[in-house]
Each structure stands twice: as structure tokens, then as C-alpha cells.
Amino acid sequence: MEKITSLxxxxxxxxLKNKEFTATELTAAYIKEMEKRRALNAYxxxxxxHALKQAEEADRRYRDGTARVLEGIPLGIKDLFCTKDIRTTACSRILDGFVPPYESTxxxxxxxxxxxxxxxxxxxEFAMGGSNETSCYGPxxxxxxxxxxLVPGGSSGGSAAAVAANICAAATGTDTGGSIRQPSAFCGVTGIKPTYGRCSRYGIVAFASSLDQAGPIAKDVRDxxxxxxxxxxxxxRDSTSVKAEVPDFTKALxxxxKGLKVGIPAEYRPAGLNPEIAACWDRGIEILKSAGAEIVNISLPHTKYALAVYYIIAPAEASSNLARYDGLRYGLRVPGEHLDNMYINTRSAGFGKEVKRRIMIGTYVLSAGYYDAYYLKAQKVRRLIRDDFVQAFNRCDVILTPTAPTPAFPIGDNSMKENPINMWLNDVFTVSVNLAGLPGLSLPAGLSGDGLPLGLQLIGRAFDEETVxxxxxxxxxxxGFERLK
Amino acid sequence: MAIDRQTVNRVAFLARLKIDDDKIEATEEEFNKILNWVEQLNEVNTDEVEPLSAVNDLPLICREDNVTEGSQADKILANAPMAEYGYFVVPKVVE
Amino acid sequence: MIIEGKEKKWEIVCGLEIHCQIISESKIFSGASTRFGADANENVSFVDAGMPGMLPTLNRYCVHQAVKTGLGLRAKINKFSEFSRKNYFYADMPTGYQITQFQYPIVGEGVVTVDLEDGSSKDIRIERMHIEQDAGKSIHDIDSRKTFIDLNRAGVGLMEIVTKPDFRSPEEAGAFLKKLRSILRYLGTCDGNMDEGSMRCDVNVSVRPAGSDELRTRCEMKNVNSVKFVMQAIENEARRHVEVYENGGTVEQETRQFDPISGQTKVMRKKEFAHDYRYFPEPDLPPLVLTDEYIKQVADELPELPDAKKARFVEKLGLTKYDAMVICENKEVADFFEKAAAGHDAKKVANWLMGDFFAMLKRKNLTIDESPVSAENLGALVELIEKNVISGKIAKDVFEIMSETGDAPEKIVEEKGLKQVTDTGAIEAVVDKVIAENPDKVSAYKGGKTGLMGWFVGQVIKESKGKANPQIVNRLLAEKLN
Known part of the structure; x- marks a missing residue:
């Protein structure tokens, strides 16, 4: 029998239901694996x-017959979710030692x-990155x-790596521009960013409020x-969460x-697309076609502008969302003679390079005289990008694309270090989905020539995760993708 | 739009960040690179386009006027780097 | 008001921005209490403290209060409005931004009619009104090197009312603030206490040659906290501008601070150090959309406002414009008056209210709600005079007793035997007695000194201990002496 942590x-x-093992045994097994795999730096x-205490309760409930739907399942939680009485840092020095007195929804x-x-x-750090290298706890x-x-992708790199390495049964992630889907692709696991408004953002450390969504990263689609x-x-408690009925998503599995119209956007196959990625995509298309789906060529003409739009809107919102980290009420404080010195000292020491870069850009694009040229312009193009999808979904039911333009790359990659835009290009296939507020799922669909997982992305209509x-x-x-066991 | 040193410093102050003197030039350069890159948006005609800020076109749902939280100064102050007599404490504010 | 310069005459151009704390149980974006006077940081939610991951949720009642206020300002209610973030760092602004409204405020243009000393009135145009959150409080005077932060006020709802630059004198601005306060109190949307900070005023002042329509550089004075200081600040700042111009200088656009002790203003912040607030739409709150039905429903709940009440008191109850204005300034007074005047001579009730009654409140340092004399009893007192049960003079004594005991005037009159004597026989006996005891005065009267009639009347009333009805005394004396 395979290890219970591989299940x-x-x-x-x-x-658990069949009493093959207890929640305590299961949890202990995961704890053991966690300890063995500390070199991954996932946790x-x-x-x-804490987990063992919860496991005791789970075992009691299995005995009592009062087990709940996820009774006894040990999860890893992305450190962007505030967890009551458990330190939460967003992997930033600025939240050093912060223990939330509340729990995210x-x-x-x-x-x-x-x-x-x-x-x-x-x-x-603050979910800003595509490789998990900006974390103050290291890559x-x-x-x-x-x-x-190699990097696990980012920002939910710890989540994807932990799920892939079987050191948690599943994990939570968040996705602002691809932060669930891209690491899922890099680590050969499955993750979904639901429709904007599907999950509450309450208690999740905010990066870019109009784009952030929570979602699961797990070992398969059913999970x-x-x-x-x-x-x-x-x-x-979240005014942007939507009063829509949540169907039982497992019913769609x-x-x-047959007859499902699958859109293939021409713009996602640029001239220089990695041939292995293209091949993986073609295989996905073939699979759906063989299963009776109808393949429809579609166009999302403003795709090429999505990254630029994203890298105006996300930093702008972030520059404001991160203003609260001022050393006054929680987290790091680096003293200063006067209040402004304290702010500057604290924020300069507390934020990492990428976060500072984005705060600077965001501050600039919102500042007097530049707002219209950058922020307002980006919001207008954002509408065009969303309208592209609305048009496309008149012709198809779901869209299939690659998740990322490359497989996992090495930690410390020079081209990305030298030019941040190269790192940002990782999000090229994922950001439009956030800008349009749509659900997007990444699942592993093949391996590269050197044996690294490749992901495919499915994009659905708003609130139509079921089709996805x-x-x-x-x-x-x-x-036939083989997970790590 | 090219960014100069003065702008970098102004933006840094607005964001309450300090750019070390030896990094200002690199920051300036990087800033310009990024802004040049995002300026590709100028290719797009948006004359008749309304900006999109709320992606799901929701109406705002309001809360009832009830007191649901409070009497928890201990929790509010628990993470404070410095607190005295129930207040947060900071260095003297100078205008 | 015209300022006489050395060379020419100048006029004041002034606009006001007034922050009014919304009356509500909980804060505008959180469920913490708005109650004043709690221990430091006790009325604070995680949202107010700007904790990571916390999100604002809009208080329905604050919207209601804002719409109500907008209607009270005879303003356009915008069915679409939007919240924005105003970004700046300050110790008592926990999130680093204030949630406010910028491009799309909830209330558009309106108008407030102000009543001026000379009996005229003037319309002051309202530019807009938006809703936003208040900041916490920084306390600087506990320690010389530290500032203490209390977030109890952080997140209390505010309405910011912005006028057009329509004020041409300090008096107009003063009258406006009084009128605005009166309207807000009638509506129950803000208590309007400037000294407690629930209504705070920023003043924008510039001057221009009298009669011209140019707009010159203006200076803003923040947080001037009484009507008197606002008026002082306008006048002194305007005079400063005139002096600068007449000495060939230019006025710099800047933020200034009004010093209530010297009455002067001093520079707080130059334009080049002006904030760059980087407003953008608040992504945590979708736009606020109101329906016509909702607005109508709020309109239906509006109470009668001071202008309408004043007009009604003048037209229906026959009050003078001045009396009506004084009585209507304060809703409690107007309500008290209406209750007291019900079924009685309204003008006489108004005289009593504005005379002895107000004097009594002032002497005893009481508000009208605390008055020992109830509205009904004041009305009853006027009724007793009208029906000749007591004289006006006795009424004053009765009122004194009422204001001590709170008793009904009928009871006092009964117990103290102060009822006016209207029994002609009894009065006739006193008249006869007075005539008999004063033959010299009688012959003097008959000899032509008719002015003595007043003396006779006084004697008879005195003899009756004030209870004799003066009209009957007059009539009987006239009969007997002529």
C-alpha cells in the first residue's frame, strides 16, 4: 500500500470513514513527512x-458519527491567510511576529x-512574485x-510544493495574477482560482483587492x-463577495x-511559444476533442496588453493596501526620531526589494498628473480585456490555454534578476483571468523533455466553475499524469 | 515620460520608503524601463471606454447599524510594538 | 462686507467645508460603537485598527442619514456614488488611507437659505456633500517625546459639506453655520456641536477688488472650531490678503492655522508641500446605487425643516418673522412652543417663551428639555391671563413659583388664592372704601386732575392684594368719580 500521505x-x-486509519495516525504521518522534507522550505x-489536537477531535467525531465533510484532513495554509492565534506574516519582515486575533473566513x-x-x-512576500524567491524566509x-x-512558482510556491511533496493533504492558495495556477503547473498539482467574489477575502492579507481570490491547491481535480x-x-464581511449559490462542484466531475464548446485563443500561441508547452496544449485539445467536445478558434485581441494593465493596477492597489504597515500597531518597528522617520525606517527595513518596487510603481501611477495616463488608462484597457472574454464566451463554454510559458526554472535565474519584467512575463497566460474576474484552473497535463510538469489552464464564465x-x-x-508519490 | 532623480525621491517619500543614494540611479533606470514597457497601452484606443474598477458589477450590500465589535482594547493592542495606558505610542508627531 | 483699503475697496470671497459626524450607533465601515467617552481603544474593531486582511462594510443607516441630509440641503441625491481612497500617512489614520468619496459623491448641488441680521436672507449654494470615515485622535500632551494614539473615533461616519464660494462677509458664514446646524439637528443626522468636534469647519478665503468677478489665490484654514472663530478667521485672513496686495505682494496658496488666542492665522503648510492624495476607487467596496423609491422613502420621512416651520408660524400663527426665526432655530424650542401654543394665543405664548421663560432657563442654566415649566403649563398660564383669571402681573409671580415647583399654574393660583376678583360687588366695596378714605384726591380729580385715575386704580388693586380685575376696577371708578 502507498503511504497514507500520498492519498x-x-x-x-x-x-478515515472506513477506519483504515485514524485522523491522529494520518496527522502524525504528515508531521513526520513535514519534518523529513524541511529542506524544501515549504513551511x-x-x-x-495544533494539528494533533484537531485530529483528536476528528477521531472523536468519526466515532460519534458526527464527522463533517473534511473531517480530519490536514491542510497547509498559505501564510497570507490570517489564522487566529497562529503567527501570520505574509512572508514579510514587516509582519514580524504578528499574531492575528481573528481567523480568515x-x-x-x-x-x-x-x-x-x-x-x-x-x-x-505579500504574494508579489512568480517564483517564491521574494519570501523573507527564503525560496x-x-x-x-x-x-x-528549481523554483516552485509563485506566489503560492509553498502551497504547491507542499501538496506535490505530500507534506499536506491539500493547501490554500491565493491568486492575484496567477499565484495559484502557475505554481500548480510548476509543481504538477491542481489549483483553481475561482470567480472573483466566490470566496471571501476577509482575513486574507490584501495584495491587490480587485484581483485577489483564494482557492485550493490539491492533488487532483476532485480534491x-x-x-x-x-x-x-x-x-x-467582504462587500465584494457574491451572494450566489455555491453548487456541489464534485457533481460536475x-x-x-460531448458538445462542449472549447475555445482556443489564437493570441495564446505567439510565435516563440515553447514547443513543449505548445505540444502539451495540443494534447489537451486532442483529449477534449476525442471526448466529444467541439473545438472553437477564438480571439482575445487585447491579451498582449494584459500584463501591462496588471502591472499598473496591481501595484497601485498594493501601494495603498500596504500603507497600513507602518510600524505603529503591529509587526516590525524600526525606531526613528520623529513619526515620519519611524515610518521610513520601518518600511525600508521591513519590505523586500520586489515589494518596494511595486509600492513605488503603484505610488507613481496614482500620483497627481499621472493618474489618467497610467491608472485610468489601465482600467479602460481592463474593460476591453473583460469584454474580449464576454465576446469569446458567446462562442464557447470554456477556454483552454497553457498555464505558464515555461516549466519551472532554477532558483536565482539571472535574466529574471536583471530585469523584473522577465519575471513578470511568467504571468502572461494567467493575468487576464484575474483582470476579467473569471474562474481559472490549472491541472498537470504532461512533462517537459527533462521531466518537469507542465500545466494546462481552463477558463470559465464568471460563476461557472462547474464547466471548468x-x-x-x-x-x-x-x-495519465503521474503525481509524485 | 522619463523619470528623474527628483521624482524617484518624491515618490519614495510619498510611499515612506528610503532609496539609498547609491541605488537611486539604478532605481531611476529600472523605473523608466518599466514605465516604457507599460506605455505600450497607448497603442490602444480607449476614447469611448469606461474604466473598469469593480469587476463583478455588484451592487453594494449594506450592513445594519448594529454594534457588533468592541471592548477589546487588549486584542487591538496585543501586537503593538509600543503601547502605554491603553494607547498606541509613537515618537512625537511634528507637523 | 467691504474692506476699505488704502487704494480701493475689497470684497471677501469665502467658501466653507464642514465635516459633520453622522449620528449612528456603529461606525460607517465597521461594527464598533460610535459612543463618545469610552476608555482608549475600546470602541475599536479590527477593521478600524487597519489590521491585515480586514475589509470595510458600509453602514446602511449612515447612507440613510446622508440622503436625509442631502434632501435637507435641498440637494440632488446621486443615485450612483462611489467610494475612493485618499492616501496619506498619519498616526491616527490606521490604514494609511481614508475611505471617502471623490469623483462621485452621494449628494450633489443644493442650497441653504440663511437669515441675516438686517432681516434679509441669502441663498448659499452647496457644491456637494460626501460621506467618509473620521480619523482617530493623536494625543500630544501626555509626554513631551511621545504621541499617544486612540482609535475610538477612527471610522466614525462623517458628512463633508462643501459650499460654493458664496460668502461675502463673516456674518454670512456665521449665519450659514447656525442655519446648517439647525437643519442637521432638525434632521437628527448630526448633533452639530462644534466645541465637541462633531462639526468641524475648514475655511477658504480670498479677496478681490469690490465688484470684480475675478478669483484670486485662496488660503485654507483647517479645523476652526466655533462660529465665532470662523467669523474672526475670515475677517482677519481677508484683511491680511488686502494688506499683502496693497503692499505689492502676492498671496501664496497655503494651508494656515487659526490661532483662537491671537485671532490671527499662521502658515501650516505651503503649496509645494501639499499632499498628493493619490485618490482611486476603493476596490473593497462596489459602487453605491440608490433607487428612486429609496430616495422617495427617505424624503417622506423628512421632518418639517426650520424654513418651512418659520413660514408656517408666521402665516398660520401670526408670529413676527423675527420671533419665528428665533423660535425655529432650535427644533426642541419650536416643538416646545407648538405644544405650549396649542389652543392658546400663539403670539402671547411666543412673548412668554422668549421673555420670562428663556430668562429663567438662562438663569438656571438649563436646556429646554430640562425646563421645570412644561409646555402645557406655559400654555395654561397664558390661558389664565387670557381668561382674566389672573392678571399679567400675578402671572409673573405664578411663573416664578412654577419654575421652582414645576406645578401647574391652576394649582398655584388655587392654593395661593391668587384668582382675580371679578365679583363686581366685592370690588365695588373696595372702590367705595378707597373713595371714602381719600376725599382730597377725589376733589382734586373732580377739579380736573384726571391723571389721578391711575392712582385710584392702583390703590384699589393694592387693597385687593392684586386680585381685583383691573378692567372692572376702571369701570367702577369711572362711574363713581365722574
């Missing part, structure tokens, strides 16, 4: 006692469904070909559906895709 969430739930805080939902918390997972190592020291069932829902899940499960079933 998916749904397999684990079966095992920034381990909370084994998404984690509260998961824990109320019986899931437990193994610890807090590494990420790019995470991609568990695929660990010796090559994502199971977790999203629990994570999603209207929250009166395995349904026939349906198409994803069809690809998953046929592509």
Missing part, C-alpha cells in the same frame, strides 16, 4: 500540536468543516528534481472541487463533455 483528500476521507511555521470555513492546520506555508525548492533547485465547496460562499471542473476532469482522466 488524495477524497481517498483519505474514504480511509514557514509548523503547528503539529476561508480558513474558518475549512476548519469548521473538520480540516486541520499543519502549519503556515511559504509564499512570495522554496520545487520537489520535482529537488537536486536541481479541488471538494475544498472549493467548503471555501466558497458569500460573506457579509466526470460528466460528459467538468472539462478539467475529462483531461485529467485521459492525460
Amino acid at each position: 488524495t483528500v477524497h481517498e483519505t476521507l474514504d480511509g 514557514v511555521l509548523e503547528t503539529p500540536e 476561508v480558513t474558518a470555513n475549512l476548519f469548521a468543516a473538520g480540516a486541520s492546520c499543519l502549519g503556515k506555508l511559504n509564499l512570495d 522554496v525548492v520545487n520537489p520535482w528534481q529537488e537536486e536541481r533547485k 479541488c472541487a471538494l475544498l472549493l465547496n467548503v471555501m466558497a460562499g458569500y460573506d457579509h 466526470g460528466q460528459s463533455v 471542473f467538468k472539462a478539467a476532469s475529462a483531461i485529467e482522466k485521459e492525460c
